[in-house]
Amino acid sequence: MQDTPLPRENVQTYPRPPAMEPVPQRLTVMLEGALVADTSRGLRVLETHHAPTYYFPPGDVLAQLLPAHADSFCEWKGVARHFDVVLGGIRVPKAAWSYPDPSGRFAALAGHVAFYAGKMTVCHVGGVKVLPQPGDFYGGWVTPNLEGDIKGGPGTRHW
Numbered sequence: 001m002q003d004t005p006l007p008r009e010n011v012q013t014y015p016r017p018p019a020m021e022p023v024p025q026r027l028t029v030m031l032e033g034a035l036v037a038d039t040s041r042g043l044r045v046l047e048t049h050h051a052p053t054y055y056f057p058p059g060d061v062l063a064q065l066l067p068a069h070a071d072s073f074c075e076w077k078g079v080a081r082h083f084d085v086v087l088g089g090i091r092v093p094k095a096a097w098s099y100p101d102p103s104g105r106f107a108a109l110a111g112h113v114a115f116y117a118g119k120m121t122v123c124h125v126g127g128v129k130v131l132p133q134p135g136d137f138y139g140g141w142v143t144p145n146l147e148g149d150i151k152g153g154p155g156t157r158h159w
Helices: 104-109
Strands: 019-022 027-031 034-039 043-046 053-055 064-074 078-087 090-098 113-115 122-125
Touching (some): 019 104, 053 113, 064 090
Antiparallel strands (some): 019 043, 043 053
C-alpha cells in the first residue's frame, strides 16, 4: 500500500469546535523496536492551534492497555480514560488514552486509542516520523507539513 502524501496544513486554520476525519495514511507506533499499533483505518481530530491527534481502532492496537486510574475531560469529546502501554515486559505509564463514550459528533471515536508520541520510541504518519506536540498535556503528533503556531509550550496551554 502506498501512502497518500501529507498535504501542507496550517494549524491556525483548523476549526473550533474541532473536526474529525478519516486518515488516508498508514499510522504506526513503535516501542523499543516492537510494533504497538498499526492501522490504515485511523481517525484524526483537528482543532485550532493543535497538532492533529491520531486515533487507532482497538483491533489495530497490539500492546496491552492497562487502566492508569486517571481520567481527563475534553469539552468537545467528553471523559477520556488513560492507559499504561505494556509490551514485551516494558510498561509505559499513562502513554495512551481513549474515549469510551464520546460526546455527540465524536461518537465514532468510541474505543479508539491515541498515543502520546513522546512516550513511545517512534510514531509515523504515512511513513513520516512525528514529533510530540510541545508540552506535557496535549497529545498531538507534529509532522513536517504543518505550519502555524502549535500550542503546548510555556504560556500557550489556555489559548
